Amino acid sequence: MNYLLRNCRQVLLVSFLFVVQSVECQNVFVGSNAMLGHVLCNNAEARNYINSPSCGLSFYVGNTCSGNEYWEYFWKNPSMGLEFSFDYIDNSITGNRFGALLFFRPSVYKAERMSVDVYMALGLSYLTKTHHTTFNPHNSYIGSHVNALINIGGQFNYFLSKHFALWTAVKFSHSSNGQLVRPNKGLNFVQLEMGGEYYLQGYNYNVVPVDKFVPYKNCINVSLSPALSQSKYDSQYYPGACLAVAYSRNFHPCFSYGLSCDFMYNGTNITSSSSKGLLLENFSSGLAATFECRLADFALRVALGGYLWHGEYQKLPIYERAGLFYYLGKDNSQYVGVSIKAHAATAEYIEWTYGFSLGC
Numbered sequence: 001m002n003y004l005l006r007n008c009r010q011v012l013l014v015s016f017l018f019v020v021q022s023v024e025c026q027n028v029f030v031g032s033n034a035m036l037g038h039v040l041c042n043n044a045e046a047r048n049y050i051n052s053p054s055c056g057l058s059f060y061v062g063n064t065c066s067g068n069e070y071w072e073y074f075w076k077n078p079s080m081g082l083e084f085s086f087d088y089i090d091n092s093i094t095g096n097r098f099g100a101l102l103f104f105r106p107s108v109y110k111a112e113r114m115s116v117d118v119y120m121a122l123g124l125s126y127l128t129k130t131h132h133t134t135f136n137p138h139n140s141y142i143g144s145h146v147n148a149l150i151n152i153g154g155q156f157n158y159f160l161s162k163h164f165a166l167w168t169a170v171k172f173s174h175s176s177n178g179q180l181v182r183p184n185k186g187l188n189f190v191q192l193e194m195g196g197e198y199y200l201q202g203y204n205y206n207v208v209p210v211d212k213f214v215p216y217k218n219c220i221n222v223s224l225s226p227a228l229s230q231s232k233y234d235s236q237y238y239p240g241a242c243l244a245v246a247y248s249r250n251f252h253p254c255f256s257y258g259l260s261c262d263f264m265y266n267g268t269n270i271t272s273s274s275s276k277g278l279l280l281e282n283f284s285s286g287l288a289a290t291f292e293c294r295l296a297d298f299a300l301r302v303a304l305g306g307y308l309w310h311g312e313y314q315k316l317p318i319y320e321r322a323g324l325f326y327y328l329g330k331d332n333s334q335y336v337g338v339s340i341k342a343h344a345a346t347a348e349y350i351e352w353t354y355g356f357s358l359g360c
Contacts, residue, residue: 027064027204029079032057033195037173039089040188049093049138054189058085060103060197064204070253071296073210075106076115078295083121087189093139094187095129097175099149104295110205117155120300122324125149125175131183143230144181148340148350150174153191162202169193178340178350179229186347212253221246221258223355225339229348231268238267240349242341246290258290262305264341266348269311281311286319297332299325301339316343325353333357 037054041047062081065072072078085099101123109116125147131139153171160166171193176186227240241264248258264284288305303321307314323339337353 027201029197029199030061031197032059033193035191035193037189037191052091054087054089056087070210070212076110076207078106080104098126113159115157119153119155121151123149140183141185143183144177147175147177163199166196178347182230182232217250219248220358225351225353227349227351240266254294256292260288262286284310297327
């Protein structure tokens with residue numbers, strides 16, 4: 001487990017270095033903010049134990065893309081960077097949360113005095129309290145100190161001068177370890193944030209058009225995604241995997257859609273009381289519709305799938321995936337990434353993907 005957590009930290013660091021190297025720095029900025037939030041409860045047990053407000057602070061550094069490429073022009077010279085956060089959670093069950101995230105802020109509107117941004121961030125969080133059968137039995141939400149952290153929201157910025165801006169945002173925040181350590185219902189927050197940031201070279205709202213050059217193209221993608229998860233029946237760790245053969249079509253320089261045929265294995269299924277000893281219960285197959293958003297060599301990919309076949313253990317007919325991928329080489333014919341497979345937003349496991357493209 002410690003080996004896996006070290007790998008997660010290394011992935012975060014390497015991803016940040018890729019971000020720094022893949023964009024031309026036009027305008028560095030630094031900022032901080034305060035936030036007020038509340039834990040979102042999804043059942044009666046949560047309302048009894050973790051129905052509580054939260055507050056916190058964050059500090060970040062970032063830069064604005066130069067706009068020399070079409071994807072930068074399309075997203076109106078987006079900003080990206082590294083953020084560190086702290087959340088005080090007002091209950092005795094979950095403890096407090098520290099976070100380190102890579103953020104990406106594309107703009108949907110830019111003017112001389114204001115901008116409206118979409119905020120997306122992915123990183124790691126550290127929760128100070130976890131589940132313990134004796135000392136913290138009511139914490140069925142977080143089983144490990146280190147977890148994945150996902151934030152998404154909308155942000156409004158108002159520039160008091162060329163260098164200084166005030167902003168406010170509404171964000172959704174999720175912490176989960178993807179069933180690496182059970183129990184793991186995950187923690188969800190809604191947050192209202194207010195902050196300020198300082199642009200070292202001054203804010204530039206001009207977005208210069210760039211000719212798009214990526215034609216429509218069709219690809220066949222083949223990928224293998226190993227995984228590891230903890231069984232809720234015997235607390236042992238079992239491997240998982242997904243072999244995917246997918247068709248995708250780039251209909252825009254920044255977007256593509258597709259269809260994936262997934263062949264999946266989850267070793268924890270054989271430990272359930274209804275399927276114990278039946279190896280076939282570990283296997284399943286499905287078809288999934290995919291959508292991908294490209295940000296330079298990075299891609300955000302989501303998928304919604306339905307099972308063609310699964311064992312008796314699986315009660316839900318559909319599954320979801322969401323992940324971050326990095327394309328390798330000048331022709332982008334190979335990619336690596338990390339994603340979460342889930343059922344009704346409840347994680348099944350975290351997948352580590354290597355794939356390659358044919359015919360692109």
